Amino acid sequence: MLSRHHRSYSKDVESTTTDSMLTLESVSAGCSEGNFVPARKALRDFATRAIHVGQEPDDETGAVAAPIYATSTYVQRELGANKQYEYARVSNPTRNRLERNLASLEGGIASRLFASGMAAINALCTMYKSGDHVVCGRNLYGGVPRLFNNVLAGYGMEFTYVDTSDARNVECAIRTRTRMVYVETPTNPLMELSDLAAISNVCRSSKVDLVVDNTFMSPYFQQPIALGADMVVHSTTKFLNGHSDGLGGAVVCTKPEHAERLGFVQKAAGAILSPFECWLVLRGVKTLAVRMEQHDRNGRLVADFLSHHKKVKKVYYPGLSDHPQHDLAMRQMNGFGAVITFDIGELSNAQSMVKRLRVCSLGESLGGVETLISHPATMTHAAVGENGRREIGITEGMLRISVGIENVEDIIVDLNQALEAI
Numbered sequence: 001m002l003s004r005h006h007r008s009y010s011k012d013v014e015s016t017t018t019d020s021m022l023t024l025e026s027v028s029a030g031c032s033e034g035n036f037v038p039a040r041k042a043l044r045d046f047a048t049r050a051i052h053v054g055q056e057p058d059d060e061t062g063a064v065a066a067p068i069y070a071t072s073t074y075v076q077r078e079l080g081a082n083k084q085y086e087y088a089r090v091s092n093p094t095r096n097r098l099e100r101n102l103a104s105l106e107g108g109i110a111s112r113l114f115a116s117g118m119a120a121i122n123a124l125c126t127m128y129k130s131g132d133h134v135v136c137g138r139n140l141y142g143g144v145p146r147l148f149n150n151v152l153a154g155y156g157m158e159f160t161y162v163d164t165s166d167a168r169n170v171e172c173a174i175r176t177r178t179r180m181v182y183v184e185t186p187t188n189p190l191m192e193l194s195d196l197a198a199i200s201n202v203c204r205s206s207k208v209d210l211v212v213d214n215t216f217m218s219p220y221f222q223q224p225i226a227l228g229a230d231m232v233v234h235s236t237t238k239f240l241n242g243h244s245d246g247l248g249g250a251v252v253c254t255k256p257e258h259a260e261r262l263g264f265v266q267k268a269a270g271a272i273l274s275p276f277e278c279w280l281v282l283r284g285v286k287t288l289a290v291r292m293e294q295h296d297r298n299g300r301l302v303a304d305f306l307s308h309h310k311k312v313k314k315v316y317y318p319g320l321s322d323h324p325q326h327d328l329a330m331r332q333m334n335g336f337g338a339v340i341t342f343d344i345g346e347l348s349n350a351q352s353m354v355k356r357l358r359v360c361s362l363g364e365s366l367g368g369v370e371t372l373i374s375h376p377a378t379m380t381h382a383a384v385g386e387n388g389r390r391e392i393g394i395t396e397g398m399l400r401i402s403v404g405i406e407n408v409e410d411i412i413v414d415l416n417q418a419l420e421a422i
Ligand code: PLP
Pocket: 116, 117, 118, 119, 141, 143, 184, 188, 213, 215, 216, 234, 235, 236, 237, 247, 248, 249, 365
């Protein structure tokens, strides 16, 4: 695979129309080309594994695409003699395929699939018990503190929220009853990074599990297990599926006891991913490598464009050389991804900008092929409240964009006309 040194992103915009030239001429070298040497190694056969692990042709018919086993139960030859499958809540061949695939892509030993990202996180937390303490990022996806504070705290689990961008904060927050450190990197929407290798050292010396939500980067751009994570969580709803047509969640494990316990939780609690949804993700991951490359290419160009636009006050994107953790991004990630947050000042500016968009759509979620824009203050982070948002640093003029894989000129021209009008 070509390294990013050999690529010229400016070539991507050479064929611009006269109209879009106005916009695209500002797209320059603001984003570093990157020297992702250590992390890039993990990508050598990534695309091949994405297409072949768990995606083997069907034994019976030779079908190239995995069959969807739409069955609730399996006939048994005689008492106690089944063909490996008994009941679909316990296991399903389509689900097993995706579980093998995601374990391979993240470098784990096994993965377990659940009905949504939140169901996966909830299932993972059932491995801990009353009195156990969790140290987590202060700026997690809003649904996670909602689960922690409003559901699991009621069962006696305790949570401390710290700024995980400094591993020392994690170290200071660890107590004798701490069992898990839970991190998202980059965070939503401020795109703050956490140093996974440093946090994993802290966790190892305290014998605490490190769990990383890798939804924003996907295993293509970030390999938390290689950096020391014990478990990786995904909302497969996002980049892994990639087409905004299904919900799902995964936990990838590195330890047999975790994989076994989560298999038991699938059977006992039952929030498993359906065979059809598994099939959608199996289909989605086949193109993960090419999609992520395109998301990243478009993301860099859009971040460059935004950072040069006079109406934009600030851009939050780890690929920009002025991002405070740009060096960490280069060490820890293979690319910068497609999620960008930018600030255009007033709430009224955000309101009028999103009304004028034609190619980009206003909507929650991210990681699909289409460009989506959301307004954290009134959407993803509404429940955090004004004070909470102020503490985190979320303003009313902030918009978060998940850059899709449309023609980047069309995205930029659309953003430009909407920005010019405010
Ligand atoms: N983790 C992250 C980083 C997310 O952004 C989300 C949803 O937006 C979730 C977890 C929850 O996933 P789901 O919506 O599939 O339950």
